[in-house]
Amino acid sequence: MNQYADDDFDLGIKQFMIEQAIQQDMEDNIGKGQDNKSYDEKLAEELFKDDGHGGVHDDAGGAGQPEHRLAHGRYPKVVDERDMIVTADIVEDAFTTDAMEEYMTTLGEPASLSTAWRVEDTLKELSYTQMWTLAAEGHVQRVRVYGPDERAAMVQLRDSAPGGARTCKVVMLPDPDLTPHLVKHGVELVAPSYEEERSVQQAFTIQILRFTAPFMFITALFWLLHTWLLDPLPDAFSPRQMLRHRRELMLVASKLSFRSPAKEVRPADAEGGLLEGGC
Incomplete structure (x- = not known):
């Protein structure tokens, strides 16, 4: 080889x-x-x-x-x-x-x-300084900045560049002189497109719904069936069912005790009197 x-x-x-x-x-x-x-x-x-x-x-x-x-x-x-x-x-x-x-x-x-x-026929990425030099020599045709923070770029070189025409990735620096330098030497600047990022976000959302929606539907169906079978609600359009439900609530409420030790009623003694401390 x-x-x-x-x-x-x-x-x-x-x-x-x-x-x-x-x-x-x-x-x-x-x-x-x-x-x-x-x-x-x-x-x-x-x-x-x-x-x-x-x-x-x-x-x-x-x-x-x-x-x-x-x-x-x-x-x-x-x-x-x-x-x-x-x-x-x-x-x-x-x-x-x-x-x-x-x-x-x-x-x-x-x-x-x-x-x-x-x-050995393996392309190497360019550094920022190398891209600057190539642009000054007229070997750069197009620069497309991408990424959420626009810190990377795909640089397309001309046929006159050493190694021929190809596309390389370059990590950008926060250099205010870069844009004037590229424009001065006739480099085409391509604005970043967020359409690809939107498509990725949509695909991510679809995948989440694809796996979570069935689980959420089964969970909701289970709890609805569980409520209707084990704890049925009264029929709002039936007065009899509504009264029955109300009596059950009152029965439960009547069993609640708010007794206080000072007002506690003691049982009567054999002579019919109240024990000491009674009301």
Whole structure:
């Protein structure tokens, strides 16, 4: 699947062994002051010292660090313009080429390389800064903001963008200068549509009613039947039933007692008198 799999594996083993040797050498030379080169400089020299295409070229690189001279010999155009790289200089499959991997190993990742568009044919999302740069270069065709707080956008790129035309998701920032910047460079702004959110809310409501309505209907039917069978109400249009119900209520009310200890009636004694403390 990956044509660089074997080479990458061998390069990884070689780089690991070189890194271990450099670390051990730097630990042994601590305090001796024999070598003032940094770890990255030593690693770059060791990785490319046996390569016939590279090496340190004083005439190409001039004064400067060894890794810079080495990179200048391999990638003169890229190194000369490393501070002015634009997205148009990045090839479509930048991260799948040995040249770009070696350049990144030597000089690190430039600012515009963070916009690398493909990793083995897998699209990557854009950052806010990358979208700003693409808009300034005229590669953005349309921006559609969405979400309840409008903090995300779907950015549609033109065919001229590195990697071709496609749609990417970008997390937006509360930047007041964004809209003027996009309008200035001819980007079409699409207002957020809440129709999709309404359809989602309607579907959610329908699903709730679908599962709760039958339960509510069965519960109401059960309580109605329970009331009619076990505790029937009197017929309001039948005087006889109404009087019967009223007598039952009065009978229940007559059994209620509000007796007070001061007014409690005691039974009479054998002589017919009241007990002490009676009324």
